[in-house]
Amino acid sequence: MSNISITFVTPWYDNFAGGAEVAVRTLAEQLSKRGFDVQVLTTCCCSPFDNWWQDKLPSGVEKVNDVIVRRFPVKRQGEEIYHEVNHKIIQRLEIEEKYQRQFVENSINSEELINYAKNNTQGHLVIGIPYTQGLIYSLIQSLEGRASIMPCFHDEPQFRWITTVEMLKLSRHIFFLTEEEKSLAIKYYGNYFGRKIIETTVIGVGVELPIDIDSLLLDSSVVNRITSRYNLPNKFFIYVGRKDIGKNILTLIQVFKNYRANGGEANLIFLGGGDSNLVPLEEGFLDLGFLPETDKYIIISQALGLINLSQNESFSLVLMEAWLCEIPVIVHKGCKVTTAHCRNTGGGISISSSEEFEAALKILSIQDKGKIIGRYGKRYVKRNYSWDYVIESFLRGAYQR
Structure with a gap:
């Protein structure tokens, strides 16, 4: 052929x-x-x-x-x-x-x-x-x-x-x-x-990662070096991809502000291109832009979860990459594709309101719980993609x- x-x-x-x-x-x-x-x-x-x-x-x-x-x-x-x-x-x-x-x-x-x-x-x-x-x-x-x-x-x-x-x-x-x-x-x-x-x-x-993330994570010196290089907070969620209004970024930022105003401790880190002016210049938000691949995937693997509230996704590669890094995801119920991925895997939570979003953040902030959910996603990706x-x-x- x-x-x-x-x-x-x-x-x-x-x-x-x-x-x-x-x-x-x-x-x-x-x-x-x-x-x-x-x-x-x-x-x-x-x-x-x-x-x-x-x-x-x-x-x-x-x-x-x-x-x-x-x-x-x-x-x-x-x-x-x-x-x-x-x-x-x-x-x-x-x-x-x-x-x-x-x-x-x-x-x-x-x-x-x-x-x-x-x-x-x-x-x-x-x-x-x-x-x-x-x-x-x-x-x-x-x-x-x-x-x-x-x-x-x-x-x-x-x-x-x-x-x-x-x-x-x-x-x-x-x-x-x-x-x-x-x-x-x-x-x-x-x-x-x-x-x-x-x-x-x-x-x-x-879907496959361009690096052997599992081997890299066994070397604590590598993780510590990247954590120090970017001054990463102790607890953070992550958004990966284009910073664009069409990706529902404004909703993501607002509900995350509500979460922090209600006592939430985790930060939100942005990776990727797009309009950096959309990211608030205030405590709790950090835009790292484009990074080398090794740094990117190690940072993803240290997150409590990946958030993608876009309602217009035909596949969502970033969900698959997050799951290969064994971290859970939060998606919007308005997107049938990402919601179906989460339903089929058990690897994430779909939300439709600020209250549901905050509840999801609290669930995934329990690190052992989040890791278990993330592993469900990894099995799904390995089997289907x-x-x-x-x-x-x-x-x-x-x-x-």
Whole structure:
């Protein structure tokens, strides 16, 4: 099977660590390790936090962890139109069909990339990720049934837009990351697309830490050195990922402030990129930004628990990483995917109010209790998200008729 050529198309690659980007990067690297001919087509934009209509990286070809990466200039037109429609979305207004098209068509895109894909990927398995960006819409439209989609769906207005219907209709294959994502697609589109969605394989996301965390934790000098380097508090919970309003960061901060105002002793540490201005400059909150991988995972392993209150997750890699570090998690009941992970594992607590949040923090502050819950999660990840299992599921989906 390794004679198959695979082309992934995604707006950002290698310089950004969002969930969809990590999913495609790790999958591409694992397929390459197994002998598959893999390439990634992406833009010269660094990340969602940069201007989508300006190039920041040079165009051309490079190798990133043995994967061929081709970067193409972004489309420079359409920024004003995009922001006009985005303002309507922020205001939670009804988005008419013509504005749905304007939003998608003027999102991040690259005409040169699309032309390259049309002319140089015959016979390839071509997969675009995620569904919300204009680049992926253009790919599916231009390749006319040759391209597949790894959508990363969650329940949001764009999921029900006409452009999403058109992408599903023209996609050769659909690759879902979770059963909950597939169930959502069946609920809204099952009657329309039938077998194309209902019989689609859920591939999952392979998860493994890049370091041997268990061995490192046996060396107390390593833990003590990192604890001292970052002046870590004795008790803390952790948030890992993009500091973004869309990730429900403001809710997280407010409920944590309430917890501390009611006598809670633990601090909240933030790891990762995004808007650092969202983190309060007051006692109890600490933003460490991006860290070396060893430092990152040792700090996670010392936390009382990881908190992810985002309601728009299609998989949530950070939950899996936390569980591999044997720490429990707190998630929001409004997110079906993360709530299902916790229900299936027993590795975390889902909450929907400030009172439930504070109760969860108190439970996980009992260190022995938290470790037991975290180990449940670790068993779940090892059993369901090994790379061998994911690659087998991916290939089964790729060869589906």
